[in-house]
């Protein structure tokens with residue numbers, strides 16, 4: 129299940145042993161400040177752990193901020209089933225005018241929020257500061273420090289050289305499972321048939337659209353999408369996500385909306401390929417908007433105001449855990465004794481070959497209306513290095529199960545469960561897998577998380 133990537137480098141160099149300064153010693157080192165890493169760090173700190181969070185970009189938020197993925201879903205189409213840290217962040221943003229708005233309200237549609245990524249960035253940093261997490265951006269964790277079956281920390285590259293960050297527990301929230309893989313934990317990559325991971329997408333914002341004009345021209349929107357398809361089929365226009373393109377052209381959007389319709393395919397673990405994909409995607413965005421300016425009434429003055437600083441990556445390594453979440457768990461709304469929260473999102477797989485479609489629209493890939501599955505703690509844990517856990521999109525799932533649990537509200541729920549479990553493990557002096565589940569689940573509920581129907 130591995131994709132073909134750049135040839136392995138056969139030439140090597142030898143680096144003599146060096147003395148590395150220890151920059152921080154903490155109870156928990158979280159690598160990666162995406163939605164899952166933030167939630168893990170916040171919940172562990174809230175329960176008394178000394179936490180350091182390491183993030184390679186200038187701000188936390190992961191795809192939510194740096195790739196402009198600004199949509200959150202919280203209901204099972206009948207009731208809200210995601211609360212906890214997700215709800216706290218929603219409320220923080222609601223206190224600021226224009227920072228977040230409800231796009232769809234349950235029960236008629238899934239409860240959906242759209243937020244301003246730069247405001248979310250600030251809210252996430254404030255939340256981390258408020259609970260006492262030491263957040264350090266602008267450094268990349270490059271190497272786990274493993275002794276036998278324990279991890280003692282990570283090495284990170286900084287502007288002033290390589291430094292060590294030591295911790296009693298380490299969580300890999302890198303999205304791609306970089307730390308776990310380097311520590312030797314087994315992982316899967318891509319779908320079974322050809323080893324390809326989900327397609328990537330460059331998100332972008334457009335200003336200058338005359339929404340009134342657009343809303344009067346549905347037939348024109350259909351004509352423009354058909355033109356895009358014809359040109360694409362003749363090889364004269366790039367791929368695009370047809371379903372989404374029609375929606376953006378039909379309804380017209382305000383400048384805060386991130387357009388999610390620019391697909392590219394490649395291996396996100398190969399930096400050369402990823403660079404090419406990012407450049408290709410940025411060119412595609414300009415091609416779409418150039419054509420719309422010429423062809424679509426209301427788009428004459430449209431301008432691209434922003435593209436993701438980071439190409440949106442949906443899937444990388446999936447680190448094998450004590451439990452693995454499958455598509456069947458999702459669609460059958462399976463419940464688990466070690467539940468830390470609920471998930472309900474469809475098995476949503478964007479074409480791994482970069483074509484413009486996704487399985488999101490297939491309703492048989494969604495739990496039944498009013499039902500949800502449990503996110504198990506075991507998908508974050510492993511038996512080889514018990515004090516190293518993973519959170520978020522690199523947690524243990526099949527390619528199909530990942531299609532659901534990868535969304536941000538689910539990753540935050542998972543992170544909140546894992547961080548709380550680590551704090552309890554620290555207090556009890558035990559392994560994460562050995563924490564008292566009743567105590568964990570009660571603590572999560574007391575902290576505002578939604579957690580129901582846990583089997584005995």
Ligand SMILES: Cc1cc2nc3c(=O)[nH]c(=O)nc-3n(C[C@H](O)[C@H](O)[C@H](O)COP(=O)(O)OP(=O)(O)OC[C@H]3O[C@@H](n4cnc5c(N)ncnc54)[C@H](O)[C@@H]3O)c2cc1C
Pocket residue numbers: 159160161162163164165182183184185188189190191192195197199200201267268269270301302303304306328329330331388439440441442519520521522534535536537539
């Ligand atoms: C185009 C697109 C559209 C999507 N649509 C939706 C949607 O509508 N709703 C939704 O909820 N979700 C959506 N998702 C999914 C969701 O955004 C991601 O799956 C989610 O952000 C995963 O969270 P994470 O914390 O696991 O990883 P990420 O968000 O990927 O964050 C990982 C973080 O780790 C950091 N990092 C990586 N390596 C290192 C290192 N070595 N050292 C330090 N830091 C490191 C990264 O910089 C990043 O900040 C979408 C994703 C994409 C790409």
